[in-house]
Amino acid sequence: MAYSWFKAFHLIGIVVWFAGLFYLVRLFIYHVEANQEPEPARTILKNQYQIMEKRLYSIITTPGMLVTVAMAIGLLTTEPEVLKEGWLHIKLLFVVLLIGYHHYCRRLMKQLAEDKCAWNGQQLRALNEAPTVMLVVIVLLAVFKNNLPTDITVWGIVALIVAMAATIQLYARKRRLDKEKQTTEMTQVPQQ
Template sequence: MTLSPEAYLWFKTLHIVGVVVWFAGLFYLVRLFIYHVEAAELDPPIKEAFEEQYMLMERRLVNIITTPGMVLAVSMAVGLLITQPSWLYQSWMQAKLVFVAGLLVYHAFCYRLMGQLARGECRWSGRQLRALNELPTLILVIVVMLVVFKNQFPTGAATWLMVGLVLFMAASIQFYARWRRLQQQSPEKNSSSDE
């Protein structure tokens, strides 16, 4: 059976939609894990209520957004490869598949973390989870560069600027979280809010 050239464009359209949904779900999921872990610092009755709520939000996010996004992105990618199998022999595609495999492992790892959080067995701190959340950003940038530049992957100043930007973003998130934590612990702030 030969597919029409339009089929390829449909696969690509839905592939990109799937990728956007998948990443939105992955980014928000780990953000919820951070709130979930930090809820442990609250006083007992509120703590339980928050943890219950985060658990529900995480489960719904994974089942309704993150995993369906992944299934759509991957199944449409299979459609693209069936329509044009020659991509598989190109080195940019082979490199892309290695990063996508990493992303699938990350997805499974998040699923595992969700189970640990639900059972109260998660050992990750909010700080570590914030750092973990930078991993899909890095994969996203590299994979998008691979599909755009293909075998002419750039290694010049612009690429290093991009890497620098991702690292700067990761560091800013850590510093901002630390600054907020210090603000909350500061005695002057607490006494002025009591006034």
């Protein structure tokens, strides 16, 4: 019974953690792109994004991570034999990467607050794909365990994810180029 409770809250923690991670980097993108706005909009937007990022990080994202990890420890103490499983070792490797990503987001948040972030909007959009990859790998490992299929199904899923990520990137690039074109047209002095 305890195991099921731990698993239920492990899954709830994961949902909260990932909602936070995805939205956090989306806010970073808006934050960086606010630099293209004229004053006073630029300062107002940047201050607002900074507040939103801090709250999201400390009220949603970090608690989501803590609940996930605490419940995972609960699962492992209830059934310690799981620790011998190969799938769990690989999963833990990706979880370490995910926690590293979480802390890197905190670093980016501080750099943005100090106006020292070297990432542009497009690079941040690409960075936001990293947790998707980790999510897919970790969930597949947790569900299939040592029987993770390596046939056409897996490659089909991988191809689908890559195609989705590429579409998002291309769409964002098109919107950015359209906006740049529009801004250039608006700022051009009409020639008589």
